[in-house]
Amino acid sequence: MQHLNELIEKAKLAIESIQDKSLTALDEIRVEYFGKKGYFTQLMQELRNVSAEERPAMGAKINEAKQAALAFLNAKKTEWEQAELNAKLEKERVDVSLPGRKVETGGLHxxxxxxxxxxxxxxxxxxxxxxxxxxxxxxxxxxxxxxxxxxxxxxxxxxxxxxxxxxxxxxxxxxxxxxxxxxxxxxxxxxxxxxxxxxxxxxxxxxxxxxxxxxxxxxxxxxx
Incomplete structure (x- = not known):
């Protein structure tokens, strides 16, 4: 269990250390921890070496730790996506109080x-x-x-x-x-x-x- 808590903290630390709230870097961490060859996936595969009596309880603990780390990652992903959207909207914001530009219309020949x-x-x-x-x-x-x-x-x-x-x-x-x-x-x-x-x-x-x-x-x- 101690090992699982350390893995959760390690994942959180990796996420918190991402520069500029990069969604690309966040996705790389998702693959590193939760992908087919990720840390949590490897732990689940190692259950084959655990006795049949201990396997259900150990599997539940691994899954619980995985869900806790994944929830933290998804929360950051939602937060950063919203921040990125807000920045984009602010950049493209139109000040409706500004006077409009006159549109020149053509005339007949x-x-x-x-x-x-x-x-x-x-x-x-x-x-x-x-x-x-x-x-x-x-x-x-x-x-x-x-x-x-x-x-x-x-x-x-x-x-x-x-x-x-x-x-x-x-x-x-x-x-x-x-x-x-x-x-x-x-x-x-x-x-x-x-x-x-x-x-x-x-x-x-x-x-x-x-x-x-x-x-x-x-x-x-x-x-x-």
């Missing part, structure tokens, strides 16, 4: 702002917004607008072609054709959107925006 202003103005006059595909067919981009096959606008230096039938639209006029195919007069639409021309210099970009208007009705006169 000037082109978007212009389109919004124009469409708002004409929507108040009864025009609605219609959209169409940016990858357009040769028919809607040229043929339906009476642009002949030999027109310079169809050339590669003016138009981005995918194949002989598909291209990036060079104007939003195709939206007008599609609208007239599906709607009957009166028609009042706006066709805003991106268009593409194979033209790039100081005053041109390959992509820009258009807004076209279509107004179809009977007995209407356009005046300045």
């Amino acid at each position: 000037p082109v978007t702002m212009t389109i919004n202003r124009v469409t708002k103005f004409f929507s108040e006059l009864g025009f609605s917004v219609e959209n169409g595909p940016e990858i357009e067919s040769d028919y809607y981009n040229f043929d339906a607008l009476n642009i002949p096959k030999h027109h310079p606008a169809r050339a590669d230096h003016d138009t981005f072609w995918f194949n002989p039938e598909l291209l990036l639209r060079t104007q939003t006029s195709g939206v007008q054709i599609r609208t007239m195919e599906k709607m009957q007069p009166p028609i009042r639409i706006m066709a805003p959107g991106r268009v593409y021309r194979n033209d790039y210099d100081q005053t041109h970009t390959p992509m820009f925006h258009q807004i076209e208007l279509l107004y179809v009705d009977k007995k209407q006169i356009s005046q300045n």
Whole structure:
């Protein structure tokens, strides 16, 4: 029994001597005393050398000593884990009384702002917004607008072609054709959107925006 008390005190002393409350070092002591090859495990294995009459009582004493040392270790583990958590929370603590930082928000692009202003103005006059595909067919981009096959606008230096039938639209006029195919007069639409021309210099970009208007009705006169 004296030997068991000394082993308990030895385990406690080893735990108390750990620097900086290291949980890693604490786990090493757990393995040293309670692991498969630990001191208490070895004592339990030595019971095979004790007589059958003494074995139950001796085993109970060893287990009692083991549980006492293990309880001390687990208490320290809980204490140090809580201290580690508190230190982390304190380090990451946010002072809610401090003034907040202003979050800069983005703004609309000037082109978007212009389109919004124009469409708002004409929507108040009864025009609605219609959209169409940016990858357009040769028919809607040229043929339906009476642009002949030999027109310079169809050339590669003016138009981005995918194949002989598909291209990036060079104007939003195709939206007008599609609208007239599906709607009957009166028609009042706006066709805003991106268009593409194979033209790039100081005053041109390959992509820009258009807004076209279509107004179809009977007995209407356009005046300045």
